[in-house]
Each structure stands twice: as C-alpha cells, then as structure tokens.
Amino acid sequence: MAETKLVxxxxxDISAELPKHVSPSQLSSFDRCSLAYWFSSVxxxxxxxxxxQIIGTLVHDVLENFLKLKPEKRTKETAWNLLRETGEVVINSNKSWLTDEDIVTLKDKSAESLKGYFDLEDPASLEVLIDDIERPVTAIFESVKLYGRLDRMTRDGVVRITDYKTSKKPAPQYLTDSLRQVMLYAAGLQENGLTVDEVELIYLPGRDRVRRPTYKSALDRAVHHLVTTRRKMDSSLTSKTWMANPGSACKSCSFLKACPAKTSKAPIPGSPESEELLATFNLEKRVRNKSSIENSGMEMLPFGESAQ
Ligand code: SF4
Known part of the structure; x- marks a missing residue:
C-alpha cells in the first residue's frame, strides 16, 4: 500500500478550544485526518x-430498543416492525437528499444487518441489563477525559463489551482501530472498578464475530493512544498547525474544497474567506452552548458526535 504524505x-486563530473530553470515535477521526478533525471538532x-452512517445509526437504534425488551418479546417479528417504524422516520427526516436508489440501499442494507444479527445470536437467550445497553463510559487518564457510549455489555459469566458493525469485516490489519476503541472502553470501565474479560466486534452483514481477551498490554496500548493523541491535539491547537492526510478519505470529505492540501488556492482554514466558502456548501456550524451545559452539569460533547 502506498504511504500517504502528511501535509x-x-x-x-479562531480562539476555539478542543472538546473537553475525547471519545474513541474522535480519536479515529483525528487519526484519519487531523485537519478534517479540526474543521469538524474544533x-x-x-x-x-x-x-x-445513516444505515449504521438506524441498525444501532433498532438493536438498542429491541434488546431493551424482555427476552420473550425479542422475536423476529418485533425486530422487523421496529426496523420498519424506525426506518420510516429516518427516511422521512432525510428525504430532502435521499434518492430512490439510496432508499432501496438503506432498506436492503439495514435488513441484511438485521438478518445477520439473528443468524449470529439468539436474542431471547441473551442476558443483558438495560443499563448496559448504550452504557456511558467516563474515565480520566493522565488528566485526559474519556467519554463514550458502548453498544452493549453482557455479564453471563464473562463480562463482554460488544460493538456492532454494519459493514463487512475488514482485512486483519484494519481491525486494529476498531479493537482499540472497545479496549479503551474496557480500560475506562476498569478505571471505574469493573473488570471486563473480553471485547467483541460483530460484523452483522457478513455474520462475522471477532473476540479478544482484554489483556493488560492491549488496555495499556489503548490508553497510551488516547493520551498521546490528546497531546498531539493540544500541540496542533497551540501551533495552529494540523496535519492533512490526503488519501482515499478525501473523496467523501465535506471539507475538500476548503482544504489547502487538496485544493490549490483554498483560503486559510478558519479565515473569513474559508468560513464563507464552507457556508456556501450548506454546511452548518454548531455553536457550543456553554450555559445550558453548565446548568445541566453535563460535560460538553464533542462536535460531530451524538452521545452514543
Ligand atoms: S480533503 Fe482530505 S486531506 Fe483535506 S481535510 Fe479532507 S480528508 Fe483531510
């Protein structure tokens, strides 16, 4: 594989701060391209x-609500009804841009993931506590605050964190990032006094399962990655220099036309010209609402991320 050159x-200077905490998905986003991370999260x-992403969120929502039902109610019929109802809401709320072809893809792929789920496990015999579904994980490592929500945790003699994937299982060398994310959740729970024995990735469409024990060096590596990545973010913020990573991700990057590494004559990111340019692409800018967060006593969520 050709090595890409970071730019x-x-x-x-837009006087912005980094999000107060770091989630596993933010780490992946920064690793993919730190300039794209800057555009979205800073x-x-x-x-x-x-x-x-829409298909992924739909399937996650369906499985979340489905597994919150009592085991005897977790039938295929209930799952398909949930998929139909939730899918309709998703299609309606995105109908301004979804094409007919997109809608067919959304229905086919979400159905394929749900079928894969039933082939992989019997939900009626799955023991899971409601609090362990979409469970928030917070911890502090060397003053870096971790925050995220795991898909589910089960405790049937083995304490296991499971992460659903609506994509096909990638080649082994591409599993590292996904495994590190779940290991980080395991490390966060361990910091809170709960030992996790195993992590699991379930690739629904391909009916593939990847399990790993949570051995110490893997947890340490995940924490080390969290801390060192946050240090790199701090250093980029201070120097106002972010590394663009031109590559295959650029094709679907919302910031392509405003990215100096890919578009010659693109204005300096954060300058009024760049802001104006991005606004013409119908991108919206989020405003961090400090007062509502302070009143609620909640930590600020990073941009680009729902609490899931
Ligand atoms: S276009 Fe490519 S290099 Fe530029 S911000 Fe997006 S992903 Fe990064």
Missing part, C-alpha cells in the same frame, strides 16, 4: 451524515 496546514462545522 502540515496552518489555520487561522471549528465546529457539522458534516452531514452520509448513507453508511
């Missing part, structure tokens, strides 16, 4: 969800 990009430009 340092200087951004304007400057606050909301990237519209693409079809794969």
């Amino acid at each position: 340092p990009v200087l951004v304007a 400057a606050g430009w909301r990237e519209p969800a693409g079809l794969p």
Whole structure:
C-alpha cells in the first residue's frame, strides 16, 4: 500500500478550544485526518451524515430498543416492525437528499444487518441489563477525559463489551482501530472498578464475530493512544498547525474544497474567506452552548458526535 504524505496546514486563530473530553470515535477521526478533525471538532462545522452512517445509526437504534425488551418479546417479528417504524422516520427526516436508489440501499442494507444479527445470536437467550445497553463510559487518564457510549455489555459469566458493525469485516490489519476503541472502553470501565474479560466486534452483514481477551498490554496500548493523541491535539491547537492526510478519505470529505492540501488556492482554514466558502456548501456550524451545559452539569460533547 502506498504511504500517504502528511501535509502540515496552518489555520487561522479562531480562539476555539478542543472538546473537553475525547471519545474513541474522535480519536479515529483525528487519526484519519487531523485537519478534517479540526474543521469538524474544533471549528465546529457539522458534516452531514452520509448513507453508511445513516444505515449504521438506524441498525444501532433498532438493536438498542429491541434488546431493551424482555427476552420473550425479542422475536423476529418485533425486530422487523421496529426496523420498519424506525426506518420510516429516518427516511422521512432525510428525504430532502435521499434518492430512490439510496432508499432501496438503506432498506436492503439495514435488513441484511438485521438478518445477520439473528443468524449470529439468539436474542431471547441473551442476558443483558438495560443499563448496559448504550452504557456511558467516563474515565480520566493522565488528566485526559474519556467519554463514550458502548453498544452493549453482557455479564453471563464473562463480562463482554460488544460493538456492532454494519459493514463487512475488514482485512486483519484494519481491525486494529476498531479493537482499540472497545479496549479503551474496557480500560475506562476498569478505571471505574469493573473488570471486563473480553471485547467483541460483530460484523452483522457478513455474520462475522471477532473476540479478544482484554489483556493488560492491549488496555495499556489503548490508553497510551488516547493520551498521546490528546497531546498531539493540544500541540496542533497551540501551533495552529494540523496535519492533512490526503488519501482515499478525501473523496467523501465535506471539507475538500476548503482544504489547502487538496485544493490549490483554498483560503486559510478558519479565515473569513474559508468560513464563507464552507457556508456556501450548506454546511452548518454548531455553536457550543456553554450555559445550558453548565446548568445541566453535563460535560460538553464533542462536535460531530451524538452521545452514543
Ligand atoms: S480533503 Fe482530505 S486531506 Fe483535506 S481535510 Fe479532507 S480528508 Fe483531510
């Protein structure tokens, strides 16, 4: 595989801070391209969800609500009804841009994931506590605050964190990032006094399962990655220099036309010209509402992320 060359990009001083905490998905986003991370998580430009994300969220929502039902109610019929109802809401709320072809893809792929789920396990015999579904995980490592929500945790003699995937299982070398994310949740729970024995990735469409024991060096590596990545974010913020990572991700990047590493004559990110340009692409900018967060006593969520 050809190695991509990172391109340092200087951004304007927009007096923005980093999100107060770091989630596993933020770490992946920063690793993919730290300049794209800056546009979305620091400057606050909301990237519209693409079809794969919408399908992923739909399937996660269906499984979340389905597994919160009593075991005897977890039938195929109930699951398909949930998929139909939730899918309709999702299609209606995105109908301004979903094409007929997209809707067919959304229905086919979400159905394939649900079928895969039933082939992989019998939900009626799954023991899971409601609090362990979409369970929030918070912990502090070397003053770096971790926050995220795991898909589910089960405790049937083995304490196991499970993460659902609506994509096909990638080649082994591409599993590292996904495994590190669940290991980080395990490390966060361990910090709170709960030992997790195993992590699991379930690739629903391909009916593939990947399990790993939570051995110490894997947890340490996940924590080390969290802390070192946050240090890199701090350093980029201070130097106002973020590394663009031109590659295959650029094709679907919302910031392509405003990215100096990919578009010659693109204005300096964060400058009024760049902000104006991004606004013409129908991207919205989020405003962090400090007062509502302070009143609620909640930590600020990172941009581009729902609490899931
Ligand atoms: S276009 Fe490519 S290099 Fe530029 S911000 Fe997006 S992903 Fe990064």
